[in-house]
Amino acid sequence: MDILIVDGYNMIGAWAELRALKDKDLAAARDRLVEMMADYQAYTGYRVIIVFDAHYVQGTEKKYRNYKIEIIFTKENETADERIEKLAIQLNNRKTQVHVATSDFTEQWSIFGQGALRKSARELFIEIQAIDKKIEKNVQKIQEQRPFSKINLSNELLEIFEKWRRGQ
Template sequence: MFNSSDRSLLLVDGYNVIGAWPSLKKISDRHGLEPARDKLIETLIGYTHHQGYQTQIVFDSYFQDTPGSQERYTNHLSVYFTAHAQTADTYIEKTCADFWYNRAPAIGRIIVATSDNAQKMTVMGYGAQWISAQRLEIEVDLTGRRLRKSQSSSQSPKGRFLFHSLDAQVQQKLEKMRHGI
């Protein structure tokens, strides 16, 4: 949907996405939020790398009496847990405001993934692009399919065997050895 750029920041409202993606909602309902968070992170690692985005998945820690914390999973993806009395919405809005007022010059553009309509209007007012949680799910799925298709088409059935990666002369010698010639 969006053209990738080395300077693009994708901000994901983590719990909003978990609630909007049926597969993650199911995990959350059955096993709790932690496995759903882990699955979201795992899913977005490949997508983020392929798109070339810097990605922050933001989770509320509003009722936890802890400072905000960030954990880097890859060069492209990190997870941020908000500080006490801060929501993911306010963290995302502040990041967008910093971008708008040019206090984040290293960022070329921001894309915010959330299905919260009020958040959508606020971040777009700060010049960020918006993608719904449902559209992000579609984009992630399409990217995964494209990657699998390109990998499978580049690996023909015969390409699975070491023999086929050898040059023709070596293949002939091995064939002769196999047939006892």
């Protein structure tokens, strides 16, 4: 099993779309990141965990699921980096490969020492763009295919039925 742990605010600060959204509405930027990672999760099959620092959201630690994404807001006085390191240690085993998405150089070395693989914000963004293109291509291919009919009809008859359907 592959697990991707994402440093949420690091991605928001690194990706132009999310950075612009953050300036207007931080919650909307977080929601958009979750949506993007949900597409990533659905396509790759990775278990995705997004970790956000608590200093933007005051209060106690919060964990919840949205789509199939696990979202964690760290407890007060705990950084996302600290939580990510703990998760990398807890989740890494023989059957699991942990990947951590962050552009924080110190964090990259720390998690690398725990046996996790790293992805920079740029690498993850490029991967997400490629996945979006593949999904779009698959959807387009499906839309172009003529609907399957259980009854084999000639093209003439299909045209007649189409005219009836359109009221012509």
